[in-house]
Amino acid sequence: MTVIIRSFRPADAEGWVRVRRAALPFMVTTPEQIAFDLANAHPDRRFRPLVAELNGEVIGTAQVGIAHDAAEPGQGFINAYVHPERLGLGAGSLIVRAAETYLADAGATAVYSWVLDGPANLAFAERRGYRPSRSAHFLHLDLANGALPPLQDLPPGVELRTAADFADDPRPFFEADAEAVADEPSDIPTSLSDYEDWLRSTWRHPTADHALTSVALVDGEVAAFSIAQTDGLTRYSSGGTGTRRAYRGRGLAKLAKNDSLHRARAAGYTDAYTGNDAGNGPMLAINKWFGYEICATEVRHVRELG
Known part of the structure; x- marks a missing residue:
């Protein structure tokens, strides 16, 4: 039996999803997602x-x-x-080696990778010259049987809308997302500056659920948000929860996320997932308040390419 490494083809979508759902059951993955990601990725x-x-x-x-x-x-x-049922056949080593070769040819000087926090996975990364850095948690909330905090009364001047209300002009939502992303803890500081790319790859993403994404407005200005991603079946995932700097410390992100979770449960979603950097204490505390529990941990690894 020979393992072959090759580029993804559209016909691989179902197989891709089957592997990802088995290896990462705490992430939303759909056949449409991988095809969309490939077709709409920024050229750079x-x-x-x-x-x-x-x-x-x-x-x-x-x-x-x-x-x-x-x-x-x-x-x-x-x-x-x-x-998980095909481990030990050399597929992991082969696919990482092929990926590293491709990245080296593309001009990469360092490679970052998320590695599940288990002895075999960490040893695999170490043998290939990767060193650990920061870690992050996956968290799960039982929407079907768990008890969400009750919906809160809105403070004066605050209203809750959905992302669908910004269909004609998503730019205010983009600006809030960009400000929140800039302050997220990360090994690779990034910035959202390309509005058209954000429209193409994020706003129009097939897992983006605009009807379940909640946005808190203060005096008509976007102040906080909680992005919903769904698989259209049972799984709901938080694609990002944030607050613009001028509005922080007022509980607006919690307000938005609670609204989104309640509406997701009413829409029939049974399992909610989210991810947090292990050092992001405020967001971990918010998710604990909602009833989320850590279900897995990943460790970010990096390897310099010579």
């Missing part, structure tokens, strides 16, 4: 998803590219996963 991102194939079956996947919006050029990324 050099995005190239790879698959590991065995006897016609997709057993591994890798998202590979350049963080084109990073403050420092040459920052590549590889996020590789093998189906």
Whole structure:
């Protein structure tokens, strides 16, 4: 049996999703998502998803590219996963090696990768010259059976809207998202400055649920938001919760997220997931208040390319 590493093809979408859902059950993944990501990636991102194939079956996947919006050029990324039932066949080593070669040719000087926090996964990364840096948690909330905090009364001057209300002009939402992203803890500081790219790759993303994304306005200005991503079935994921600097410390992000979660449950979603940097104490505290529990941890690794 020979494992083949090759570029993703549209016909691989179902196999891609099967691997990702098995390896990362706490993330929203759909067939439309990977095809969309490939078709709409910024050219400078050099995005190239790879698959590991065995006897016609997709057993591994890798998202590979350049963080084109990073403050420092040459920052590549590889996020590789093998189906848990197909471990030990060499697919992981082969797909990472192919990804590194591609990134080196694309001009990357360093490669960042998220690695699940387990002995085998961490040892795999170490053997390949990756060193650990920051960590992040996946959190799960049982929407079907858990008890959400009650909806709060809105403070004076505050109103809640949805992202769908910005369909004609999403720019105010973009500006709030850009300000929040700039302050997120990260190994690769990034900035959202390309509005058209954001429209194409984020606003129009197939997992973006505008009807369940809540936006808090203060005197008519976007102040805070909680982005909803869904698979259209049972899974809801927080795609980002943030507050503009001038409005922080007033509980507006919590207000928006609570509204979104309540409406997601009413829409029939049964499982809510989110992710937080391990050092992001304020957001971890907010999610604990909602009832989220840590279900997995990833450790960011980096390797310099010689």
